[in-house]
Amino acid sequence: MKKILFLLIFLVSISSFSQEDAWVYFTDKPNAAAFLADPLTMLTQRALDRRTAQGIPVTTNDVPIHQPYINQITAATGITVKAKSKWLNCLHISGSVTDINALSSLTFVDHIEFANPSLNTSGKIKNPNVSNKEQVINKQMDVEITFAYGTSANQIQMLNGHLLHQANYTGTGKIIAVLDSGFINVNSTQPFERLFTNNLILGGYNYVSQSTNIYSLHNHGTMVLSCMGGYTEGQLVGTAPDAQYYLFVTEDIASENPVEESYWVEAAEEADRLGVDIITSSLGYFGYDNPSYSYTYSDLTGNSAFASRGANIAFSKGIIVVASAGNSGATANPYIGVPAEATNVLAIGAVQANENYAAFSSIGPSFDGRVKPDVMAQGQNAYVATTAGSITAASGTSFSGPIMAGMIASFWQAVPSLTNQQVVNLVKQSSDRFNLPTFQYGYGIPDFQLAIANAALDVNEATSSNFVVYPNPTKGTISFSIPDGFLNSKIMIYNSLGQIVLEQNINQSNPTLSLENLNSGVYFYKIASANTTQTGKIIKN
Incomplete structure (x- = not known):
């Protein structure tokens, strides 16, 4: 009896996962130009104001997914559309592996990505017509006590x-x-x-x-x-x-x-x-x-x-x-x-x-x-x-x-x-x-x-004769806001032992420095120019 019960549970389990989840990604957004010409058709004024204040342009990923693409996927055999993303230009779908893979024949489908990585060929199911962990843990929403x-x-x-x-x-x-x-x-x-x-x-x-x-x-x-x-x-x-x-x-x-x-x-x-x-x-x-x-x-x-x-x-x-x-x-x-x-x-x-x-x-x-x-x-x-x-x-x-x-x-x-x-x-x-x-x-x-x-200090630095170094911490590259009148300067990066591990000339046309070859940690910098020096710390993540 125990063996029969185990078999029934196994069959139910297999059945419950017969429908796979996947994302189908599209090649383009054919009406992007029209939306970008009138961004208020896709974003509120407050959203545009936030971008303007931070120097962020409106781009193609702000444009909605092309509706005819959604319609064709929705009408496809055995496919259920569950969610969508304009940013990633894709739909979250479910269906059988066969029905999902069949979507790759549509000319506007760029690739398909299954939620189960083992179902992806070389990571993704590519459309030939287009050129281009086991343990479940509690979510953060669980309250401890x-x-x-x-x-x-x-x-x-x-x-x-x-x-x-x-x-x-x-x-x-x-x-x-x-x-x-x-x-x-x-x-x-x-x-x-x-x-x-x-x-x-x-x-x-x-x-x-x-x-x-x-x-x-x-x-x-x-x-x-x-x-x-x-x-x-x-x-x-x-x-x-x-x-x-x-x-x-x-x-x-x-x-x-x-x-x-x-x-x-x-x-x-x-x-x-x-x-x-x-x-x-x-x-x-x-x-x-x-x-x-x-x-x-x-x-x-x-x-x-x-x-x-x-x-x-x-x-x-x-x-x-x-x-x-x-x-x-x-x-x-x-x-x-x-x-x-x-x-x-x-x-x-x-x-x-x-x-x-x-x-x-x-x-x-x-x-x-x-x-x-x-x-x-x-x-x-x-x-x-x-x-x-x-x-x-x-x-x-x-x-x-x-x-x-x-x-x-x-x-x-x-x-x-x-x-x-x-x-x-x-x-x-x-x-x-x-x-x-x-x-x-x-x-x-x-x-x-x-x-x-x-x-307040950063604001004062930005409006004075000091250099502003950002972002800090950084993953790999730092940039400099260089005050007017400083044509050529040199930055030197020191490790915790005081050894120079990196140095480079910087100027208005070359205001960045790559730290990609440095290990994560705390470093010190010194910027030297003709009439001033500036020192500080940099965190490399």
């Missing part, structure tokens, strides 16, 4: 966020998109009344059910939003109580499937279209119900996973992307997942109230050796609002992430002329382990009052 007492003061004061609030920097004028699993009772309980009274909830969408049903389904997004926008006097004050919010449901709580990454990217694209400044997400992906879809540590290279690629594009549009690091620190797979591992995502780990590492917080580095997590905030016994409107303590990087996202919104309000890259750099540079990052803490706990001071 809940207590029924406390105050939110410590989680803000740890970051010196209360000093920004005292200066009336509370997120006013900034828009945050929250990508989560549901927002039960946000529209009816006391901690969120202030948001609705002040018209700070701008809207939302449920990508899982393709509906506007966002105030049901799950309690996780409710707690996450309360870390930023919650307000119960004497009990809970969020880190950005006066920011505006869009609420997007991208997480299907009934299953673990790569389509959730596609929903995530769809929501990020809509956030960009609407002119959002910050995306925060306390969701993460590593293991799936179908083990063939799951990631392994070697996949965490910053721009390979679908959601990570989308997150990086969001950053390229001038948005700051914040993601919880994950709660897998004490598991067999302790590393940060998708999309927190992405190159340009700010991954937030968790500490206790006393600033010690929280044992559940996922660790770094990424597989390719980058510092992860990036920074830390309180995630153990953080104070949040429940769906009943009560204030309790709960644990998980699900809460350290939005605590940080709200604080960044308040900080960016104080320094509105900065680009997203400058803001991220200043947050890292203000952190208490910036000069010696670790695999548990990353760069450590930011001090937003110090970040304000450093921002």
Whole structure:
């Protein structure tokens, strides 16, 4: 009997995975020129203003997918379209392997990529007509433990966020998109009344059910939003109580499937279209119900996973992307997942109230050796609002992430002329382990009052006779803002022993220096010109 039962379970398992998930990528966007000539047909004015302020052009990946391509894929035999991405010019589909592979005969299909890597030939199924991990882990959304007492003061004061609030920097004028699993009772309980009274909830969408049903389904997004926008006097004050919010449901709580990454990217694209400044997400992906879809540590290279690629594009549009690091620190797979591992995502780990590492917080580095997590905030016994409107303590990087996202919104309000890259750099540079990052803490706990001071210093440097060196930290290349009148200068890079490891002449026509051949670590630089010298530190990730 036991053998028969095992066989039945095996057959059911095979049947449940007979439909495969895949992405079908298209060759082009035939109507791109028309959209680019009138960008307000695809982006709001606020989105265009954000790009203009940061010197970011509108490009082809802003253009919607060509609708006739969508129509033909939708009508194809055995194919179900589940999600789409204009940034990556593709559709997320499901169907049998045979039916999916048949799409490669369509002349406008560039390639097909299965969620199960073993089904990909040389990585991708190419269209001949076109020239061109096993263990499932808990998501970040899992809450470690809940207590029924406390105050939110410590989680803000740890970051010196209360000093920004005292200066009336509370997120006013900034828009945050929250990508989560549901927002039960946000529209009816006391901690969120202030948001609705002040018209700070701008809207939302449920990508899982393709509906506007966002105030049901799950309690996780409710707690996450309360870390930023919650307000119960004497009990809970969020880190950005006066920011505006869009609420997007991208997480299907009934299953673990790569389509959730596609929903995530769809929501990020809509956030960009609407002119959002910050995306925060306390969701993460590593293991799936179908083990063939799951990631392994070697996949965490910053721009390979679908959601990570989308997150990086969001950053390229001038948005700051914040993601919880994950709660897998004490598991067999302790590393940060998708999309927190992405190159340009700010991954937030968790500490206790006393600033010690929280044992559940996922660790770094990424597989390719980058510092992860990036920074830390309180995630153990953080104070949040429940769906009943009560204030309790709960644990998980699900809460350290939005605590940080709200604080960044308040900080960016104080320094509105900065680009997203400058803001991220200043947050890292203000952190208490910036000069010696670790695999548990990353760069450590930011001090937003110090970040304000450093921002003022950077502005003064940019308008004086000093050189500005950026980005810092860097993955490989640094650039220089060279003051007028400095025709020829030399930069020398020193290691911790004071040895010169790199030197190069720099000028207005050659304002960059590659550090690709240097190991990760802390270096010192000296810029020498005819009448001045300047020294400083550079972090190579």
